[in-house]
Amino acid sequence: MHTQVLIIGGGATGTGLARDLALRGVHCTLVEKSHLNAGASGRNHGLLHSGARYVGTDPIAAKQCHEENLLLKKIIPRVIEDTNGLFVAIEGDDEQYIADFPNLCKKCGIPVQAVDVDEARELEPGLSAKLIAAYRVDDGAIDPFALCRENIAQAESFGSSLLLHTEVIGFKKQGNQITETLLRDRVTGTESAIEADTVVNAAGAWVGHIAAMAGIAIHMLYSKGTLLVTGHRFTRHVINRLRPPHDGDILVPGGSVSILGTTSIRVDSPDVTLPSFPEIDLLVNEGAAMLPVLKNTRFVRAYAGVRPLLDFENGFDDRSVSRGFSLLDHSNDGLENFLSIPGGKLTTYRFMAEKTADVVCDRLGVKKPSVTAVEPVPSTGMGRWSEPGAAARVWIEQKDPDDPVLCECEIVPQSLIRGVISSITKKNMKPSLLAIGEVTRVGKGVCQGTFCGARITAAMHSNGDLCGDDGLGDLKDFLRERWRGERPALWDGQLIQAELKEAFYCGLAGLELRDE
Amino acid sequence: MPYSDTIECDLTVIGRGMAGMAAALFAAEKGISTVQVGTNGGIIFASGLFDLFSVHPVNEKNIWKDPWMGIEALIRDIPRHPYSRLTKEEIQLAFEEMLGFLNVEGLHYCRAEEGNSEVITPLGTTKHTYCVPQGMWNGVLALKEKKPCLLVDFPGMNGFSALQLAENLKEAWRDLRSARIPFPEGKGQGTMVVGDVMARGLELPEKREKLAGMILPYVKEAQHVGLPAVLGMSHHNEVIQELGARLGVSVFEIPTFSLSIPGLRLMETFTNALSKRGVRQFEQERVLVAERRPDGRFALGIGNKKLQTRVVSKGIILASGRFWGKGLYAFRNRIKETVFDLPVSQPAERSEWHRKDFFDLRGHPVNQAGLETDDSYRPLGDSGKPAFDNLFAAGSILAHQDWMRMKCGSGLAIATAYGAVNGFSN
Numbered sequence: 001m002h003t004q005v006l007i008i009g010g011g012a013t014g015t016g017l018a019r020d021l022a023l024r025g026v027h028c029t030l031v032e033k034s035h036l037n038a039g040a041s042g043r044n045h046g047l048l049h050s051g052a053r054y055v056g057t058d059p060i061a062a063k064q065c066h067e068e069n070l071l072l073k074k075i076i077p078r079v080i081e082d083t084n085g086l087f088v089a090i091e092g093d094d095e096q097y098i099a100d101f102p103n104l105c106k107k108c109g110i111p112v113q114a115v116d117v118d119e120a121r122e123l124e125p126g127l128s129a130k131l132i133a134a135y136r137v138d139d140g141a142i143d144p145f146a147l148c149r150e151n152i153a154q155a156e157s158f159g160s161s162l163l164l165h166t167e168v169i170g171f172k173k174q175g176n177q178i179t180e181t182l183l184r185d186r187v188t189g190t191e192s193a194i195e196a197d198t199v200v201n202a203a204g205a206w207v208g209h210i211a212a213m214a215g216i217a218i219h220m221l222y223s224k225g226t227l228l229v230t231g232h233r234f235t236r237h238v239i240n241r242l243r244p245p246h247d248g249d250i251l252v253p254g255g256s257v258s259i260l261g262t263t264s265i266r267v268d269s270p271d272v273t274l275p276s277f278p279e280i281d282l283l284v285n286e287g288a289a290m291l292p293v294l295k296n297t298r299f300v301r302a303y304a305g306v307r308p309l310l311d312f313e314n315g316f317d318d319r320s321v322s323r324g325f326s327l328l329d330h331s332n333d334g335l336e337n338f339l340s341i342p343g344g345k346l347t348t349y350r351f352m353a354e355k356t357a358d359v360v361c362d363r364l365g366v367k368k369p370s371v372t373a374v375e376p377v378p379s380t381g382m383g384r385w386s387e388p389g390a391a392a393r394v395w396i397e398q399k400d401p402d403d404p405v406l407c408e409c410e411i412v413p414q415s416l417i418r419g420v421i422s423s424i425t426k427k428n429m430k431p432s433l434l435a436i437g438e439v440t441r442v443g444k445g446v447c448q449g450t451f452c453g454a455r456i457t458a459a460m461h462s463n464g465d466l467c468g469d470d471g472l473g474d475l476k477d478f479l480r481e482r483w484r485g486e487r488p489a490l491w492d493g494q495l496i497q498a499e500l501k502e503a504f505y506c507g508l509a510g511l512e513l514r515d516e
Numbered sequence: 517m518p519y520s521d522t523i524e525c526d527l528t529v530i531g532r533g534m535a536g537m538a539a540a541l542f543a544a545e546k547g548i549s550t551v552q553v554g555t556n557g558g559i560i561f562a563s564g565l566f567d568l569f570s571v572h573p574v575n576e577k578n579i580w581k582d583p584w585m586g587i588e589a590l591i592r593d594i595p596r597h598p599y600s601r602l603t604k605e606e607i608q609l610a611f612e613e614m615l616g617f618l619n620v621e622g623l624h625y626c627r628a629e630e631g632n633s634e635v636i637t638p639l640g641t642t643k644h645t646y647c648v649p650q651g652m653w654n655g656v657l658a659l660k661e662k663k664p665c666l667l668v669d670f671p672g673m674n675g676f677s678a679l680q681l682a683e684n685l686k687e688a689w690r691d692l693r694s695a696r697i698p699f700p701e702g703k704g705q706g707t708m709v710v711g712d713v714m715a716r717g718l719e720l721p722e723k724r725e726k727l728a729g730m731i732l733p734y735v736k737e738a739q740h741v742g743l744p745a746v747l748g749m750s751h752h753n754e755v756i757q758e759l760g761a762r763l764g765v766s767v768f769e770i771p772t773f774s775l776s777i778p779g780l781r782l783m784e785t786f787t788n789a790l791s792k793r794g795v796r797q798f799e800q801e802r803v804l805v806a807e808r809r810p811d812g813r814f815a816l817g818i819g820n821k822k823l824q825t826r827v828v829s830k831g832i833i834l835a836s837g838r839f840w841g842k843g844l845y846a847f848r849n850r851i852k853e854t855v856f857d858l859p860v861s862q863p864a865e866r867s868e869w870h871r872k873d874f875f876d877l878r879g880h881p882v883n884q885a886g887l888e889t890d891d892s893y894r895p896l897g898d899s900g901k902p903a904f905d906n907l908f909a910a911g912s913i914l915a916h917q918d919w920m921r922m923k924c925g926s927g928l929a930i931a932t933a934y935g936a937v938n939g940f941s942n
Contacts, residue, residue: 277866277867284848404672404674451675451774454639454773455674457639457680458675458676458677458680459674461677461679461683462669462679462696466683467683469640469687471639471640471680471683471684472640479874479875480875482874483873483874487870487872490869490870491846491848492845492846492847492848495839495846496840498870499839499883500561502880502883503561504773505639506875506920507919507920507921507925508563508565508773509637509641509643510637510641510643511639511641512876512921513571513577513579
């Protein structure tokens with residue numbers, strides 16, 4: 001296999017880079033060891049920053065966010081909900097920071113509008129009675145899953161390739177070049193090699209691991225951030241706490257739910273993505289300070305992502321290490337066709353991709369400039385099922401009584417699941433509940449697989465997608481994966497749900513007794 | 517006065533799940549004037565199978581063919597399991613009384629001489645259970661003998677796939693086939709076909725005839741035909757018999773997920789029969805306030821959100837269930853008993869409630885949380901002595917059991933209800 005540019009990592013940066021290069025006529029192959037958005041790109045708030053969060057700590061990142069925010073709303077509006085955001089301060093918050101905030105925003109060129117406290121509570125009735133200041137900014141909600149899928153889909157339409165579940169296991173080097181990258185298909189175990197003129201390491205939190213295989217040390221820090229998903233949506237705006245960045249500061253509405261986050265816990269490895277119980281309690285308490293209703297609401301699940309941060313060998317705490325990005329050119333390390341992009345923010349992914357593509361094109365002698373700042377991302381139709389509520393809209397519009405809803409929480413009809421299964425089989429991959437869950441909202445609602453798990457398994461059997469007892473193992477894997485997110489958030493209504501789930505799958509079906 | 521009515525009685529049973537129904541029945545049979553309060557809910561998800569006991573130790577996946585020997589081993593290993601407060605004979609008597617009652621009311625149950633029987637579950641696994649509704653019994657025999665068998669499902673009945681069952685069971689059962697047959701006149705085969713509509717539809721003879729006519733061409737050499745458990749409601753026995761006669765085979769039901777028709781049949785049977793036996797039932801109400809009066813009797817304020825009726829009773833059996841039944845409630849840091857705020861034996865922290873793996877073979881510690889009792893099933897108060905001499909508890913609210921993993925849900929309900937009623941009447 002040969003490609004002009006091999007991109008390692010199917011997150012926002014990698015898929016964005018693939019698109020930027022493809023639009024300049026460069027052929028890319030993107031390899032991803034898991035599925036798209038499997039790392040931090042899928043484990044975040046889905047917040048399109050206005051930039052205001054960073055005005056006090058990182059003005060450059062703040063400006064970048066502001067510019068990209070405006071730009072993304074133009075080039076890919078359908079994955080963005082233009083919610084606007086409120087920065088709110090409550091009694092006891094740092095008054096100096098509150099006073100400085102509008103000026104800091106202005107210095108970064110970020111539009112900000114003071115909102116009267118009463119007016120803010122009219123806009124968002126859930127806000128605390130202890131509100132003392134509110135400002136309106138241009139935050140939005142972005143669906144990172146749809147974003148990445150649309151970007152890579154356009155790259156694919158230009159001839160680039162996407163290899164999912166394919167991991168890099170080594171590099172062959174000759175002189176100052178990587179000549180071959182060794183790959184392994186994680187489903188079949190098949191190994192292969194790919195030659196690339198340039199290799200770009202966009203593996204996010206795993207960037208150091210990839211670089212190490214090429215004999216290059218990148219010192220990384222890992223910061224785990226945990227988020228909590230509510231059973232329904234609480235606000236129209238993104239709600240930010242008006243204070244220097246801290247835990248539990250942000251509530252982002254996304255379709256039919258809200259997402260509360262986040263924390264910042266130093267971890268040893270990018271694979272530590274299990275939310276912890278103290279983090280959950282912290283988020284609920286901090287979130288409830290802004291919106292008291294969060295104290296007694298039903299949370300459905302939690303998830304955690306690991307932020308990759310460069311270790312600058314100084315005593316900054318994790319929130320002050322730049323969330324901006326660095327492009328590491330490994331010429332200095334003796335490899336002239338190898339670049340790494342660690343870190344970065346979802347909001348500025350396109351900017352990072354453009355700057356990286358500029359360097360790559362320079363190496364390849366490609367003169368065409370980037371067009372991603374002006375060229376809209378076309379719709380493939382496949383990018384949309386990750387947005388809460390999107391499938392429901394289509395089902396309601398179709399009004400087909402013979403198209404049963406298999407996932408009632410997220411209103412995912414059978415026809416949609418059939419479509420997803422056929423696109424999975426087209427790629428020679430095995431359809432499974434987990435694979436369906438990667439591209440739809442299946443299992444992500446309040447029932448967390450209680451009903452949809454059994455229903456979809458039955459439907460898959462009846463349609464011949466499963467045979468023998470494969471469905472049981474598949475179902476167990478799916479329920480185990482849901483459990484990771486449910487477990488720390490099990491109290492009140494969600495614990496009742498978990499009990500019902502266990503009554504079905506263990507009490508009645510005895511799935512736990514099945515040999516594996 | 518906020519109450520529209522005051523009722524006096526000997527015993528109030530709180531809960532309308534299996535334990536509450538059993539307690540109300542046993543009390544009524546003893547001639548105790550009984551009131552029963554609780555929202556209908558749990559029982560309509562019941563599969564209809566009565567588990568007594570089959571898995572112990574759970575982490576060894578050890579299945580007991582003989583539940584009585586299993587219970588003996590259980591009590592040796594877990595001396596505080598609720599079964600430990602009864603003799604084998606008492607548990608047997610409890611079952612005899614329950615099955616005898618259901619038989620009189622038209623819900624016949626079958627048992628194997630050797631103890632537990634193996635039945636097909638809606639996922640295509642099999643489970644070991646003690647008492648099987650008569651309508652499912654032919655399935656037990658068919659599975660045991662691996663006779664030629666046809667499994668049928670209906671399009672639009674989400675979550676039940678005959679092909680899935682056949683695929684899962686085919687290795688051990690070669691002559692197992694499946695067919696998908698449209699349900700007669702199932703309007704909107706997609707989303708509208710739900711179990712209770714089908715079950716009530718089959719009460720009509722013409723619908724049964726049509727269904728049998730549609731299945732017949734698929735029967736071929738099959739000696740048994742299995743269908744999802746939607747074969748009629750109150751005329752269930754007739755429906756099965758008639759289908760069997762028309763098809764010339766034995767017909768059986770297979771339990772379904774989620775809303776369960778055998779569960780609905782149980783609920784309707786209990787409701788009607790308890791009513792006949794003089795039990796005053798409040799089906800959509802809960803206990804909102806509870807106090808013990810100086811004369812030792814309990815005064816309960818019951819209603820649906822708003823207080824409606826006052827019940828003054830000499831004793832109470834708390835059969836309010838666990839989290840699903842709302843007998844227990846989980847705050848973020850603590851589990852509470854909802855009616856009397858009785859002490860709940862529980863793990864120290866929320867992080868210990870559940871294990872990291874949903875299918876961890878040891879089970880989740882939160883499922884063993886619950887009420888500690890004395891030998892008469894009186895819940896203990898903070899002092900370690902019974903909280904009240906006339907308050908009893910039965911069913912899944914009791915501590916030191918994991919009915920889902922040990923497969924002892926109905927047995928626990930029936931046996932401890934029997935013990936609690938005896939405790940009260942003594």
